[in-house]
Amino acid sequence: SQTIHQWPATLVQPVGSPLSLECTVEGTSNPNLYWYRQAAGRGLQLLFYSVGIGQISSEVPQNLSASRPQDRQFILSSKKLLLSDSGFYLCAWSEGRRETQYFGPGTRLLVL
Amino acid sequence: SQQGEEDPQALSIQEGENATMNCSYKTSINNLQWYRQNSGRGLVHLILIRSNEREKHSGRLRVTLDTSKKSSSLLITASRAADTASYFCATDEVGNEKLTFGTGTRLTIIP
Numbered sequence: 001s002q003t004i005h006q007w008p009a010t011l012v013q014p015v016g017s018p019l020s021l022e023c024t025v026e027g028t029s030n031p032n033l034y035w036y037r038q039a040a041g042r043g044l045q046l047l048f049y050s051v052g053i054g055q056i057s058s059e060v061p062q063n064l065s066a067s068r069p070q071d072r073q074f075i076l077s078s079k080k081l082l083l084s085d086s087g088f089y090l091c092a093w094s095e096g097r098r099e100t101q102y103f104g105p106g107t108r109l110l111v112l
Numbered sequence: 113s114q115q116g117e118e119d120p121q122a123l124s125i126q127e128g129e130n131a132t133m134n135c136s137y138k139t140s141i142n143n144l145q146w147y148r149q150n151s152g153r154g155l156v157h158l159i160l161i162r163s164n165e166r167e168k169h170s171g172r173l174r175v176t177l178d179t180s181k182k183s184s185s186l187l188i189t190a191s192r193a194a195d196t197a198s199y200f201c202a203t204d205e206v207g208n209e210k211l212t213f214g215t216g217t218r219l220t221i222i223p
Binding site: 036041042043044046049088090092097098099100101102103104105106108 | 145
């Protein structure tokens with residue numbers, strides 16, 4: 001069966017520090033991968049999606065970037081964090097663009 | 113961009129009662145999905161209904177879709193304390209090729 005992992009679960013970082021969040025999927029090949037951000041009590045904002053290795057689409061201009069160095073690995077990065085980057089970051093995968101998405105457990109990021 | 117909007121934003125009911133949540137959207141869709149999120153956790157897919165379907169059941173869940181009104185409802189029957197969570201609809205819009213999530217309904221089941 002397929003599983004999706006995210007780490008770390010919680011992260012507290014100072015403003016201006018770098019960020020690297022990792023997401024890996026097991027049990028499937030060539031998944032579509034997604035990064036979302038969720039503000040407290042709000043819906044999900046799609047940040048990036050990828051349909052294959054090295055293929056990244058950005059939905060919202062921002063302080064973040066994403067990379068997909070391997071088929072089942074998706075990384076969210078920042079060179080210098082802003083206070084506004086605080087939030088709950090969720091990684092998800094699907095077999096197709098319109099199909100069911102399966103979410104990881106999320107990373108709670110607090111930028112101070 | 114177009115986004116599903118859930119109604120109500122928050123709902124509290126007694127255990128055993130039925131809970132109904134609604135989702136409205138603005139453009140044509142290929143399918144509509146409902147997800148559940150427990151506090152501080154990832155989302156879990158509940159049910160997918162395609163644009164040519166009008167009703168779908170899964171256990172205690174019943175989803176309806178009215179494409180003429182651009183709306184969907186999620187009914188949870190015989191609610192349990194474990195149903196306490198936020199519920200989101202997500203629309204797959206024609207020509208957009210991505211899911212757009214609403215802001216969710218926070219459901220609280222009172223034991």
